[in-house]
Amino acid sequence: MAACSxxxxxxxxxxxEAEKLKSITVHKELDVEFDIGNLLxxxxxxxxxxxxxGQKKEDFLRSLARDNTQLLVNEIWKQPTxxxxxxxxxxxxxxxxxxxxxxxxPKPRPPTKWEEFAKLKGIQKKKKTNLVWxxxxxxxxxRWGYKRAKDDTKEWLIEVPETADPNEDQFAKRVKAKKERxxxxxxxxxxxxxxxxxxxxxGVGLTPTAQQSKDDLSKAVSVAKTSTASVGRxxxxxxxxxxxxxxxxxxxxxxxxxxxxxxxxxxLDMLKLMDxxxxxxxxxxxxxxxxxxxxxxxxxxxxxxGAGKKGRKGNMPGKGKGKGGKGKGGKSxxxxxxxxxxxxxxxxxxxxxxxxxKH
Amino acid sequence: MTQSDGIVKPKTKRSKRFLESRxxxxxxxxxxxxxMKGGNTSQTVTQALKDIYALKKxxxxxxxxxxxxxxxEDSTSLEFFSKKTDCSLFLFGSHNKKRxxxxxxxxxxxxxxxxxxxxxxDKFVSLSDIKLSKCPEGTKPMLVFAGEAFDxxxxxxxxxxxxxxxxxxxxxxxxxxxxxxxxxxxxxLEGKIYMRSYRCLLKKSGCRTPRIELEEIGPSFDFTLRRTxxxxxxxxxxxxxxxxxxxxxxxxxxSHDAFGTKFGRVHMQKQDLSKLQTRKMKGLRKRGGGxxxxxxxxxxxxxxxxES
Numbered sequence: 001m002a003a004c005s006x007x008x009x010x011x012x013x014x015x016x017e018a019e020k021l022k023s024i025t026v027h028k029e030l031d032v033e034f035d036i037g038n039l040l041x042x043x044x045x046x047x048x049x050x051x052x053x054g055q056k057k058e059d060f061l062r063s064l065a066r067d068n069t070q071l072l073v074n075e076i077w078k079q080p081t082x083x084x085x086x087x088x089x090x091x092x093x094x095x096x097x098x099x100x101x102x103x104x105x106p107k108p109r110p111p112t113k114w115e116e117f118a119k120l121k122g123i124q125k126k127k128k129t130n131l132v133w134x135x136x137x138x139x140x141x142x143r144w145g146y147k148r149a150k151d152d153t154k155e156w157l158i159e160v161p162e163t164a165d166p167n168e169d170q171f172a173k174r175v176k177a178k179k180e181r182x183x184x185x186x187x188x189x190x191x192x193x194x195x196x197x198x199x200x201x202x203g204v205g206l207t208p209t210a211q212q213s214k215d216d217l218s219k220a221v222s223v224a225k226t227s228t229a230s231v232g233r234x235x236x237x238x239x240x241x242x243x244x245x246x247x248x249x250x251x252x253x254x255x256x257x258x259x260x261x262x263x264x265x266x267x268l269d270m271l272k273l274m275d276x277x278x279x280x281x282x283x284x285x286x287x288x289x290x291x292x293x294x295x296x297x298x299x300x301x302x303x304x305x306g307a308g309k310k311g312r313k314g315n316m317p318g319k320g321k322g323k324g325g326k327g328k329g330g331k332s333x334x335x336x337x338x339x340x341x342x343x344x345x346x347x348x349x350x351x352x353x354x355x356x357x358k359h
Numbered sequence: 360m361t362q363s364d365g366i367v368k369p370k371t372k373r374s375k376r377f378l379e380s381r382x383x384x385x386x387x388x389x390x391x392x393x394x395m396k397g398g399n400t401s402q403t404v405t406q407a408l409k410d411i412y413a414l415k416k417x418x419x420x421x422x423x424x425x426x427x428x429x430x431x432e433d434s435t436s437l438e439f440f441s442k443k444t445d446c447s448l449f450l451f452g453s454h455n456k457k458r459x460x461x462x463x464x465x466x467x468x469x470x471x472x473x474x475x476x477x478x479x480x481d482k483f484v485s486l487s488d489i490k491l492s493k494c495p496e497g498t499k500p501m502l503v504f505a506g507e508a509f510d511x512x513x514x515x516x517x518x519x520x521x522x523x524x525x526x527x528x529x530x531x532x533x534x535x536x537x538x539x540x541x542x543x544x545x546x547x548l549e550g551k552i553y554m555r556s557y558r559c560l561l562k563k564s565g566c567r568t569p570r571i572e573l574e575e576i577g578p579s580f581d582f583t584l585r586r587t588x589x590x591x592x593x594x595x596x597x598x599x600x601x602x603x604x605x606x607x608x609x610x611x612x613x614s615h616d617a618f619g620t621k622f623g624r625v626h627m628q629k630q631d632l633s634k635l636q637t638r639k640m641k642g643l644r645k646r647g648g649g650x651x652x653x654x655x656x657x658x659x660x661x662x663x664x665x666e667s
Contacts, residue, residue, distance in 0.1 A: 023570045038527050039534070042519070043505040047548050061555055062573055065544040068503040069559060070571045076539065077568040089533040098599050099524050102390055102447040103383035103469050105602035193366055 037095030041072040110196040122299025393446040395422035397453030404452040410578035468598040477585035499528040506547030552582040
């Protein structure tokens with residue numbers, strides 16, 4: 001027995017190994033596809049219906065399921081494992097099968113009118129502190145909300161301004177002003193939503209404003225005139241009344257039969273227009289565009305330069321505040337470089353700033 | 360919905376949170392299913408709905424009352440219910456003379472019906488008919504599809520996708536190995552679909568991977584395919600569209616070849632060869648007066664490929 005060779009032992013070990021593996025190996029003609037992320041297997045092999053009829057149905061299905069599951073389990077056990085709280089977990093990769101979403105992906109909120117304006121002008125948001133010092137109460141209080149600092153709703157006495165009507169209720173005035181501000185804000189919010197969804201807002205000509213301009217009035221007149229049963233057909237004109245601006249024109253159709261030469265001319269004109277690929281230059285539009293572009297560039301430059309600078313630049317001519325001057329003094333070098341940008345005389349902001357730094 | 364459009368502002372934090380939970384998200388929650396029955400149902404269908412509810416449980420809503428609708432004729436009421444309960448999968452059971460023991464599996468996209476597939480139950484064994492220990496509720500099942508029809512036939516392909524969507528449970532990053540005990544096996548054979556549910560027993564095999572033994576726990580169905588309503592290709596594509604933010608960002612300067620070897624591309628500054636320190640010799644020493652002519656020998660290419 002001692003003479004048993006190394007080869008024999010090796011062969012025996014190999015056989016044992018094969019025996020062990022035999023219990024977990026399954027042979028399939030076509031490879032089974034796996035999607036471990038979903039614990040999913042797909043067996044594309046053709047199932048012999050003869051086998052199916054021959055055996056008992058349930059047993060056949062179970063043996064088929066066993067084989068497929070064994071293959072899936074083999075695949076799962078190959079994934080990297082780790083121990084989490086005395087349980088062995090296997091990390092699953094991302095799923096491969098594309099499945100439809102439940103809802104469409106969220107869209108970014110379109111910018112509001114203010115946000116657009118702020119971007120154009122390079123106005124940045126700045127964080128306000130939550131607490132402010134209240135001079136009268138001599139303590140730190142919230143900027144907003146319950147028990148806020150400088151709360152003007154809680155005053156029991158209001159001084160009547162000299163110019164105001166002495167019989168006017170100042171408390172009611174304040175409340176009304178607040179309500180109007182809230183309503184205006186809500187109106188703007190709704191307008192922003194309407195703009196984002198490209199819905200036309202009705203009744204733009206009749207929205208109440210604090211001070212109506214001449215244009216507003218004329219618009220209101222024209223709206224009132226057309227608001228009759230006959231759409232203003234029989235309304236009298238006022239003396240020296242101008243025709244309403246920006247109202248829709250009615251389409252007019254040419255007669256079907258008649259002036260052929262006119263029609264021909266029209267068609268030829270259109271063809272000519274289509275043939276010449278030169279775009280028409282709208283001077284006002286182009287100028288406006290250019291101005292906007294310059295504005296935006298300037299805003300971008302400002303943003304780049306004064307990232308640490310807070311708030312508006314107090315470079316108005318009448319506003320000679322000490323603080324503003326100091327702030328600019330530190331930035332004088334920057335102002336000089338910024339002013340070097342070739343902008344027209346109209347956009348003299350940079351230059352002015354440079355000067356302010358010098359004195 | 361007007362509320363989700365942001366026109367009606369939520370007045371309380373709670374309602375805001377609620378609306379946020381309903382709003383579309385980048386990575387979506389688990390799809391929930393609503394399970395309901397039509398005007399007339401047989402005992403088989405009612406039991407089948409209950410059993411499927413048991414399989415799907417934490418992510419499903421079982422409707423107790425009848426809902427007299429016909430999804431293939433008018434799906435508006437389904438869409439209404441899906442909006443109400445925020446479900447995007449549905450299972451509708453009904454029974455009538457023309458289509459006895461009828462189940463409709465379906466899913467919705469953006470509260471509109473995407474796919475609907477009608478299956479007739481030929482044979483049904485309930486979960487309670489088999490007296491064996493069951494899997495715990497909420498187990499993520501292993502799904503196995505067998506049969507070439509699932510790969511060739513268009514309707515079967517869609518059915519496979521629908522079943523995967525319906526039964527796969529939550530998407531998880533890791534799973535406990537001992538918890539893999541539920542197997543759902545779908546076999547497409549001779550125009551029928553056999554759905555079987557097994558409990559998976561992990562036996563010792565002598566090596567790391569265990570040997571699998573299966574025992575049937577139910578419910579088991581023999582389905583025949585009836586009517587189908589499949590989404591048009593462009594809607595189907597739209598529903599599959601992934602947002603840009605979820606797509607993995609492409610990493611620059613890293614590539615792989617056919618054998619999986621990783622290549623890195625390194626961008627380097629142009630080397631100043633005049634300052635290169637070479638071997639020090641007395642003859643080459645710089646002298647104060649003489650200016651060494653700038654050497655302009657061919658500088659190598661900017662980009663060098665480095666195998667990492």
